Amino acid sequence: MSRTVSDKMANLRPSAVREILKVTSDPSFIAFAAGNPSAETFDVSALKKLCDSTIDTSALQYGVTEGYEPLREVIRARYGGKYGLVNAGADDVIVTSGGQQVINLAAQSLLNEGDTIICETPSFIGALNTFRAYNARLVGIPMDGEGMIIDRLEAALKAEPRAKLIYTIPTFQNPGGTTLPTERRLRMLELAKKYDVMILEDSPYFELSFGEAPPPAIKSLDDDGYVIFAGSFSKIVAPGIRVGFSIAPKWISAKMIVAKQTQDVHTNGVFQRAIYKWLRDFNIDAHIAKCAELYAEKSAVMLRLMDELFDKRVTYTRPGGGLFLWCDLPAGYSGSALAESMTEKKVAIVPGAAFDVSEDVHNPGFRLNYSVPSVKQIESGITLLADGISAYLAK
């Protein structure tokens, strides 16, 4: 009787992301299904040098849970200064094992079983599964081309007395590729205050802008301590090193630190120091600009071919940055059926159902990633996908 899993984990399956990783690791597939940054953006020789100069007995010893203090300080300086994300005196920075851990620490610190999380649908699978693992109730708010529809958010807040958290990826959303305009950000914040609900702003892509800067972060618009900001070095340095950060009001940061102690004590000490030196000594803005330029080029190739070849009934977003765009088949068609049919042609896409809060297999959407495939793969893959869509819609 005791050899049974916890109720909260009983129904949680390995996420579709795992299956995606398996497919994308098959090199014969054209991988539009990845969530990875391009390996071309990894500065291997810089990281080798940084590690070599960093590994010493201090980096190898246990460290404090909230993170290596000089790294916390440069994060405060950069993200507070350039983007206004730190409310000095009121906020604390924690170095985390990737942005994913911020989501988990916030959930552990805030949620009682049965509390409600309100989020975009579709949304990031890793976050949805984290909330499910805390036995939270998920309420998905539909999006249009500009992200979460705020009137629907207010209706949900009214209907959900146990709403505890609004989870949002406002900038270059995963999987939507949408960006919430400033006016909607202000309204979301207003509603959070009106209904006394915290916002978890997950923003791993916001610095990867293709043109003009995106609207200010919700965190930077908030003076009243309603926002937890989840940041990450995964998409601007490398994900394998697992370094991210949170910026959050002190009362919640204090609990997140205790939560982190119970999870992994602290984040890898060598890479905390390597990122510190990177931020201190390298021109990170120039590096990010190079990453963004690469993704801007690839997304432009993808969109040009989609405009040319896709059945006109298919709609899609035109992201201003980030790694993803989202396509919708006409009503009545299923992204899952399309994704399955494309595996025969060795083109991997993620069906919308994977990101759907209610996991509806009839979701007509699918996500495309352009950071991982080469320009050549994008050309052949989109051609195959356009043919596959036409064949499916002709059925």
Added chain:
Amino acid sequence: MSRTVSDKMANLRPSAVREILKVTSDPSFIAFAAGNPSAETFDVSALKKLCDSTIDTSALQYGVTEGYEPLREVIRARYGGKYGLVNAGADDVIVTSGGQQVINLAAQSLLNEGDTIICETPSFIGALNTFRAYNARLVGIPMDGEGMIIDRLEAALKAEPRAKLIYTIPTFQNPGGTTLPTERRLRMLELAKKYDVMILEDSPYFELSFGEAPPPAIKSLDDDGYVIFAGSFSKIVAPGIRVGFSIAPKWISAKMIVAKQTQDVHTNGVFQRAIYKWLRDFNIDAHIAKCAELYAEKSAVMLRLMDELFDKRVTYTRPGGGLFLWCDLPAGYSGSALAESMTEKKVAIVPGAAFDVSEDVHNPGFRLNYSVPSVKQIESGITLLADGISAYLAK
């Protein structure tokens, strides 16, 4: 109203370990309070070389949650072969972010709120706080010089219908310094089966033996899938890199992998590969023997001085390995009062209350670490401590 922390975190304070780290980072203190391995045991140049040869685009990209397959394979080979810890076909290995994460993943995968954990008292604070963070009920079983008193374990299992897990550090226990004899291990396993309760065997120190090998791991005595083994490279390579592992039956490993996905996606890719190469190319047994020799010497100095100088009413364990020993003042005296009085003399010890399942401030015990202080510091510190004890007992 929503801006309140979760019930499970509301009463969880930063652990005494945090305070310990603060005190031990003050270099003017003699640090008997640490939980760290000695920095002398870190092979800085080997790790530099391993990292340099390891950092490539593959190590920097996202990896699979269960861990880098070649590392899983060498863990299976070493810990399955030499120690019989892997039940081939029935068990899975997961690479984790330190041994701490194994405890958390097991808790997340097994515990419903209100379930009972049975453990030694005193026990490892990091584990106790993890169980508290899942709103588990802790039942502490007293120890004698040979670890958990098994008759008391059976009484607790009878009395606790919601017992879900026995948490134990059977070898060179933290903080007790005790080692459970084979006969007690067999009885614990028998009771786990009789009452259908899983065992979480936390064993970060077992390879650091001062003389003859300790009794076989409980995991190696179990053919029926009742044991989750938590292993760690923190004390035999370095803790700052945060690499550990679990060996557990497949049904629970599958859920632990899903849980890990929600925590940090995967463990640092560079150090997973560095540890793989370490295990493959270096003589890890020779390295471990050197670490154990250092700790054997230091503990011998400490015990010799304690035998000579301590008030005869103080009792203590004589560990056969690991990092810690445990002292008990006579009944009616408090380890907390002694620890506080010693801070004036700049000697840091951890009061037993910190490890006590019921956090009883009247606990007469305290823990001494001998891995961190130098032999010279052990000599002056134990002299000061002996004087402090005499003064306290004379009051």
